[in-house]
Amino acid sequence: MNRDDEPVFKRSKWGTNRYEYNPRNPIGLALIVITLVFGATMLILMANRAGPFKPAPDPKPWSPPAYDYSWPPPSSSPQGR
Numbered sequence: 001m002n003r004d005d006e007p008v009f010k011r012s013k014w015g016t017n018r019y020e021y022n023p024r025n026p027i028g029l030a031l032i033v034i035t036l037v038f039g040a041t042m043l044i045l046m047a048n049r050a051g052p053f054k055p056a057p058d059p060k061p062w063s064p065p066a067y068d069y070s071w072p073p074p075s076s077s078p079q080g081r
Contacts, residue, residue, distance in 0.1 A: 012018035021035075022028035045051040052081040 005021045006022055006028070008022055008025050008028045008031070009019040011023040012020045023032055046053050049055060
């Protein structure tokens with residue numbers, strides 16, 4: 001049988017409206033290989049927490065703002081009385 005006559009997708013035996021890659025078609029076989037390589041790469045990246053799964057860098061530790069005011073505030077001090 002000529003492999004070029006095979007469709008890229010074929011109806012799945014698991015359901016009525018499901019389709020799957022056809023390994024008898026060269027494009028379908030390439031799509032299967034690409035899908036497996038992509039899935040394995042993403043799992044490895046997730047396991048190593050690398051690439052898009054790398055955690056954000058820790059921000060600077062919090063410190064209180066600089067003390068730049070005196071006590072009592074100017075609004076509560078007597079104003080020339």
